[in-house]
Amino acid sequence: MKKSFLTTLPLLLLLCALVNPALACTTFCLKNRGEVLSGGNYDWIIGDGLVFVNKRGVVKQATVEESDHPARWVSKYGSVTFNQYGRENPTGGMNEMGLVIEVMWLDETEYPKEDARPTTGSQEWVQYQLDTSASVPDAIRNAKKVRITANVKIHYLVSDRAGRAATFEFLKGRMVVHTGTSLVVKTLTNDTYDKSLSYAGRVDLAKATSDGSLDRFARAARKTEEFGKLVESGHKAIAYAFEILSDAAQKNGTELQTRWSIVYDQRRRQIYFRTRQSPEIKMIDAKAFDYSCGTSVKIFDMNTKEGGDVTARFTDYTRQANRDLIEHSFNGTDFLKSLPSDARDAVAAYPESFSCALGKQKVRSKQRAQVSFMRSHKKR
Secondary structure, eight states, rough: OOOOOOOGHHHHTTGGGGTOTTTTEEEEEESSSOOOOOOOEEEEEEOOOOEEEESSSSSEEEOOOOOOBBBBEEEOOOOEEEESSSOOOEEEEEEOOOOOOEEEEEBOOOOEEEEOSSSEOOTHHHHHHHHHHHHHHHHHHHHHTHHHHHHHEEEEEOHHHHHHHEEEEETTTTTEEEGGOOSOOOOESSSHHOOOOHHHSOOOOGGGOOSSSHHHHHHHHHHHHHTTTTOOOHHHHHHHHHHHHHHHOOOSSSSOOEEEEEETTTTTTEEEEESSSSHHHHEEGGGGGGOOOOBBBBBETTSOOEEEEEEEHHHHHHHHHHHHHHHHHHSSSGTTTTTOOHHHHHHHOOOOOGGEHHHEEEEHHHHHHHHHHHHHHOOO
């Protein structure tokens, strides 16, 4: 079957990394007696990005071919996400319950073969989980309900407000989850968790100085473990998380560089971030937003120059803003440069096909009433 522009969307997102498998990211979850923080670096060839405020109570459908049985769900929770290739396709984010998800490239990824489960794209899986999961146990249960269909090889670190965390990897067609006692350290880079943990256990940390995945894991894992023994809190804890991200950042590449660094304060539901283009740290108070369906989706340009609290500087979403983001990001990504304008238009417009769950019920009730009226009218 020939694919439409919309059904190609899951393959577009990060698929360009197939051309350059050096895509590198570092994530972790920190917990001590008073703090729960998660952090992540996004390392890539371009740095355009928007922050989106997504709504609860929205009826959604994944962008996959009809024959692939697309997943459908209603968002239970609002979220704040960081998106580079358009709305509804985040690289990471946090929902209003304090659940955080970040993605990283993993060459060994092999998603499950076709079965009876509905499917999502690899980036849509992030939004699906933020929409439907309040905790790591929720995320594990919800992950079993869908199947990822994509050529995009990534794995995920998920953490919640209680400090629980889990890695989600898809190896040899099976989902592999490390959590609880099997997640010895809450850190993930660009090798499988088992391989990374084995390396960290035998390497001389003084020699683990490269930008490579295993060395980054070893350094970040040590700092993650040490945080549990500290009483750092508030701004000192945030600074500690940014130190880990700075140590793991890609600094010397001619193309691949750390484009943004994010720290999520899950107990306070605040987000701190900086970008390569705008290095002053910005803060978002995720508690301040109205996540009700029917209210305007909000957006913020990640590379805005000013720092500090930017919560009040979010503006109403427009299709043009989404289209502009897609234009910049696609033009900056070799694999996507040739995608025609009408395809980009379709990608930008697709999220507007979603509706509020209550509104959809009202429409259906009205339609049923109209059908009933027409039938009774015919009988007369």
